[in-house]
Amino acid sequence: MKKYYYILFFIALSFQLACKKDKSGSDGNPQPPQTELPAGAKDGVAFTDNGTAAIVTLYAPDKKSVAIIGEFNSWNRDANKMQLAKDGKTWFTTIKNLNPESAYSYQFEVDGTLRIADPYAELVLDPENDKYINNGTTIKAYPTGKTSGMVSVMQAKQSPYTWKNQNFARPPKNKLVVYELLVRDFVSDHSYQQLLTKLDYLKNLGINAIELMPVNEFEGNLSWGYNPSFYFAPDKYYGTKNDLKQFIDECHGKGIAVILDMVLNHSFGQSPMVQLYFANGAPTAESPWYNTVAKHPYNVGFDFNHESPATRAFAKKVMQFWMQEYQIDGFRFDLSKGFTQKQSSDDAGFAAYDASRVAIWKDYHNFIKSIDNNNFYTILEHFADTKEETELTNEGMMVWTNLNYNMNEATMGWLNNSDFSWGFYNKHGFSKSDGLVAYIESHDEERLNYKNLNYGNANANYVIKNNLQTALKREELAAAFFFAIPGPKMIWQFGELGYDVSIDFNGRTGEKPIRWDYFADPARKALYDVYAKLIKLRLGNDVFTSNDVSYDLSKAIKYIKLTATENQVVVVGNFDVVPQQADVDFGSAGVWYDAFGNSINLATSRYQTTLATGEYHLFSKTVLK
Secondary structure (H helix, E strand, O other): OHHHHHHHHHHHHHHHHHHHHHHHOOOOOOOOOEEOOOOOOOOOEEEEHHHOEEEEEEEOOOOOOEEEEEHHHOOOOOOOEOEEEOOOOEEEEEEOOOOOOOOEEEEEEEOOOEEEOOOOOOOEEOOOOHHHOOOOOOOOOOOEOOEOOOEEEEOOOOOOOOOOOOOOOOOOHHHOEEEEEOHHHOOOOOOHHHHHOOHHHHHHHOOOEEEEOOOEOEOOOOOOOOOEOOOOOEOHHHOOHHHHHHHHHHHHHOOOEEEEEEOOOEEOOOOHHHHHOEEOOEEOOOOOOEOOOOOOOOOOOEEEOOOOHHHHHHHHHHHHHHHHHOOOOEEEEOOHHHOOOOOOOOHHHHHOOOHHHHHHHHHHHHHHHHHOOOOOEEEEOOOOOHHHHHHHHHOOOEEEEEOHHHHHHHHHOOOOOOOOHHHOHHHHOOOOOOOEEEEOOOOOOOOHHHHHHHHOOEEOOEEOOOOHHHHHHHHHHHHHHHOOOOOOEEEEOOHHHOOOOOOOOOOOOOOOOOOHHHHHOHHHHHHHHHHHHHHHHHHHOHHHHOOOEEEEOOOOEEEEEEEOOOOEEEEEEEOOOOOEEEEEEOOOOEEEEEOOOOOEEEOOOEEEEEEOOOOEEEEEOOOOO
16 A cells, blocks of 8 residues: 555655646746836836945846846846745845946846837937937947847936926917928938027918927838837937927927827837747747737738736826926827727728727826826827717817828819818817818928829919919919818928929838028018918917808809808918809908908908909908907
């Protein structure tokens, strides 16, 4: 019997050892003991003891071992092995004997093989692309020969930025005029410092908000920025974080809000969060943040799962960081419709009402309001079901609306598809205009004047194609109508000068010519002046925010009529390439003042006259300010 007893004993012991081995991982190492996170720990690095020590954490569920390596331990994986916190997901360690004035490069080594940078780092080093940065920024040397891949940097005591303009009042949504720009294609040295020199140009144009295309760390240097890799680090290619803060501060000093384009639909492969759970070219099912396969047909990179609590927590930390650290005034969220877990293969399925997506955005918007409820802008690139967009705008969010195609048909003189009434809030079923950000150009659309000059209509006496003077006058005509539509407006860089280089020049996302020489061209400067006048009128006269509006944009003669207690405005113009007879009911007889010409005296309420090709007027019952 003893013989069988010992056999059973050894079988049981072997089984227990096998179970322990399974729990410890394939390498047989004991599972790290779980303990409480030290007081003061946060995601990434938390400095303690006056900067001489740092608590460093990494959220990495299901990993077997994590070590921190860097300049502070001579890149020795055995010097600072990290412990697993009681949540079973967060790894941490404390680095001691730091010099608070020194910047230390570091990485995490996960499961003995994978080396990644800190997802929460505010500065990262790129071994391939940093060497091409030449904007005067001093960049810490990459630790060549010590490691490979992206490297994060920590430093306790850094040069602080002292904010000067702390009492900036954000423009109300219905008077918002946004200027979207890409630093790379707007100033020649691609820097915030040179961008500062253009603020007077923008102030004189009259815009009251600048929307920067993505500026957090993205792959490469010459990018639109929609390939993000690190969400807390401003990309060094445009300058330092204090350069960015100074730019925002100076904008506020000139009455200009700053909106950041934020990309939280996806990440690219340089992201340490992607790399942590990745195999066979895609995120694995163990990833706390990403879908293994994108849920919608417009995805690029690797698709976030916004129903995941880990993704939701991360996204909120990103939002809070930029709001508080950089004192920004709003986000434009790229591909916000992609925050879905419903699988779709075409636009119809993608755009269909999604209750989960609505709940996600309400949650994010409520979080944003909990951080800053002082007219902070939440702008979505959504293009979804009207019911869904109505529900979101009723919560105070704003959505993009694209007038590019129809407005460009009108400027080219092709009238069959020239009705741009989609810019009006009531066409979307909205109850008010301040939730609809209309634009005729954006980074994503072909430039109006390129198509005017290449595809414009003509008759014997009036030619748009290849005729710059006429093409620019068509841009004035479009602007008069565009700025008369109630609600927030957005213009794309150099649109006010009739930029006519195709979006596909040098490849869609490739560098484009920076055309400050346009401003010296009298015909282009004339268009700028019209934009400036229209924006000034729009911001100085409340009639342009009126919800009492009527219009007919379906024919060659188009008009918009706005009525408010203090004034009435009628914009009328001929979009044909031949003269046309106008017959528009202004609503009352008497004197009407033209912001771009002479006043008229109507014997009746009807305005009846022949308008020349491209002719337009902006009439008001009382003189506009």
